[in-house]
Amino acid sequence: MPAPMPANVMDALDRHFTLHRLWEQGDPDAFLAERGPQIAGMAVSTLSGMIDAAWLDRLPALKIVSSFGVGYDNVDAAAAAARGVVVTNTPGVLDEEVADLAIGLLLATLRRIPQADRYLRAGRWGDAPFPLSPTLRGRRVGIIGLGAIGKAIARRLDAFAVSVAYHGRSQQAGVAYPYYDSPVALATACDVLIAIVPGGAETRHMIDGAVLAALGPDGVLINVARGSVVDEAALIAALDAGTIGGAGLDVFADEPNVPDALLAFDNVVLLPHVGSASQATRAAMGQLVVDNLIAWFDGKPALTPVPETADLNRGQ
Ligand code: NAP
Numbered sequence: 001m002p003a004p005m006p007a008n009v010m011d012a013l014d015r016h017f018t019l020h021r022l023w024e025q026g027d028p029d030a031f032l033a034e035r036g037p038q039i040a041g042m043a044v045s046t047l048s049g050m051i052d053a054a055w056l057d058r059l060p061a062l063k064i065v066s067s068f069g070v071g072y073d074n075v076d077a078a079a080a081a082a083r084g085v086v087v088t089n090t091p092g093v094l095d096e097e098v099a100d101l102a103i104g105l106l107l108a109t110l111r112r113i114p115q116a117d118r119y120l121r122a123g124r125w126g127d128a129p130f131p132l133s134p135t136l137r138g139r140r141v142g143i144i145g146l147g148a149i150g151k152a153i154a155r156r157l158d159a160f161a162v163s164v165a166y167h168g169r170s171q172q173a174g175v176a177y178p179y180y181d182s183p184v185a186l187a188t189a190c191d192v193l194i195a196i197v198p199g200g201a202e203t204r205h206m207i208d209g210a211v212l213a214a215l216g217p218d219g220v221l222i223n224v225a226r227g228s229v230v231d232e233a234a235l236i237a238a239l240d241a242g243t244i245g246g247a248g249l250d251v252f253a254d255e256p257n258v259p260d261a262l263l264a265f266d267n268v269v270l271l272p273h274v275g276s277a278s279q280a281t282r283a284a285m286g287q288l289v290v291d292n293l294i295a296w297f298d299g300k301p302a303l304t305p306v307p308e309t310a311d312l313n314r315g316q
């Protein structure tokens with residue numbers, strides 16, 4: 001384990017395996033040089049940094065990387081597959097939680113809930129009523145990435161009686177929401193854009209200045225995907241110029257660093273990457289990290305391999 005993980009993960013791994021905590025080693029490089037060739041499994045999270053080809057090369061006996069989180073852009077899955085290493089993630093246990101947060105962030109951004117709270121606490125209510133906010137009513141919401149979480153968000157939006165459309169690499173059979181074949185086309189047709197695609201090279205900056213311009217001056221961007229999906233400089237420029245109406249961001253390009261320019265905007269709500277961060281959901285994600293390792297080293301297939309390594313998933 002390169003970096004600390006939730007207590008339920010570390011406790012369970014201590015019970016089932018010999019767990020090496022790399023951050024507790026006085027000289028991590030010397031430790032890896034000596035013990036790396038014996039390491040058969042890894043448990044990682046975004047705190048572990050990028051698990052890339054160079055990392056994998058230090059662990060020649062590695063069989064499986066069990067990653068905490070459904071997004072696995074922190075692991076080079078292609079490099080793992082090339083070395084016969086299975087990678088697992090934690091799908092299915094966090095969809096509803098992240099969708100709840102996305103809707104909360106959307107409402108907080110449009111109705112300015114954090115700003116209203118700050119206004120009251122500052123003792124300003126007695127001076128004048130809080131300024132009127134934009135509304136969700138009558139909005140057209142575009143979802144970029146109508147996957148497991150995107151669909152959970154869409155189900156919630158149906159109950160809010162707003163229209164939903166989506167973009168992905170292709171139109172999905174059996175999905176009735178209108179499909180747009182590019183982010184610009186979706187943004188043109190909508191005035192709320194919710195990003196919930198995987199991170200990585202393929203989606204880097206897919207929400208750029210042109211997409212934000214298409215969203216328009218009343219438009220609101222909600223990013224619960226990855227910071228890399230949005231061109232942060234273009235977003236700051238659009239907010240500065242007033243060419244979009246506001247943004248709600250749970251993820252950033254260089255976490256945990258957030259540009260000062262974003263902190264300065266009053267029409268932006270900022271969260272410290274808490275989409276899945278309830279006690280119950282994080283515990284379920286941690287359990288799945290553990291269960292994947294237990295299954296594999298019991299000689300069974302891992303429970304939730306990522307697509308790039310699914311063919312390798314035959315069990316230890
Ligand atoms: P998923 O079920 O695999 O869905 C991903 C969706 O993105 C699919 O509908 C896919 O549709 C679309 N997509 C993939 N690559 C694309 C591309 N290059 N261009 C356009 N669309 C693309 O994944 P999920 O479980 O919903 O999770 C999605 C992502 O949310 C994760 O990978 C993670 O980065 C992020 N996430 C964030 C938090 C948080 O705390 N903020 C929590 C959980 C997840 P097509 O295959 O049709 O293109």
Ligand code: 8YV
Nearest residue numbers: 045046068069070071273276
């Ligand atoms: C986690 C996430 O907060 O699942 C994901 O892709 O972004 C979040 O659920 C993150 O992975 C923590 O390491």
